[in-house]
Amino acid sequence: MAATRLRRGPRGRRWIGSIAALVVLGFFGLALVDQRQWARVEPDLVAAPERADRILVEKAARRLTLLREGRVLAIYPVSLGFSPVGQKAREGDGRTPEGVYAIAYRNPRSVAHLSLKVSYPTPEQAAQASAEGREPGGDIMIHGLLNGLSWLGPLHRLVDWTNGCVGVTNAEMAAIYARVDVGTPVEIRP
Known part of the structure; x- marks a missing residue:
């Protein structure tokens, strides 16, 4: 009986190794399917009358x-952020901030498919956080899906998954990106 177990042991390890290799290959396959991310081109802005103000x-x-x-x-x-209810209070809280901001810059080479930087925190929010001895957080974006995950498409909406950003599909982000210029006001309501 013990000898039988010993013979099955290496075979079991081979199966685990094979499964691990398939998982790794699967991730590489997904990255290859998402190769459009590697050579993405920044969409041109649409004509001014069709841009969001x-x-x-x-x-x-x-x-x-x-x-x-x-x-x-x-x-x-x-x-939204993984803990979306309420105003963003500190870095890492998973909340999407509330208030009036502006688009600070456009990023065509983001870790997600295109991104628009929201000007959070305001100077007042930063000062309040500093007075309370905490970091307010930052890098709040409107963005597409993370690079390599475009295959999720609208499935991403099943759960709030960002770190406080506003997430949309890649096709939606391309359309938004083409209609939004730097300085556009952003109001985030509860």
């Missing part, structure tokens, strides 16, 4: 709306 994010509705002179240009469903 305001972005509204409604956290409770999980919705981002692009507006121009009060007219709705487009509406997108979103994912």
Whole structure:
């Protein structure tokens, strides 16, 4: 009996090694499928009359709306920070901030498919955090899916998964990116 177990041991290890190799190959395969990320091109801005002059994010509705002179240009469903309820209080709390900000810059080479930097924290929020001896957090973005995960598509909306950002699909991000310039106001409501 013991001899039988010894003979099965190496075979079992081979199966575990084979499964591990398949998992690793699977991840490489997903990266290859997502190769569009490697050579992505920054979308051009659309004509000025079709650009948003305001972005509204409604956290409770999980919705981002692009507006121009009060007219709705487009509406997108979103994912938020992994702990979205309430105002962002500190770095790492998983909350998406609330308030009025602006797009600080556009990043075509983001770790996610394109990103628009939200100007959080405001100087007042940074000062308040400093007075309380904490870091307010930062790098709040509106962005597509993380590089290598575009295959998730709209499935990403099943759970709030960002670190406090506003997440959309890659196709949605390309459309948003083409309609939003630096300086565009962003209002994030509870």
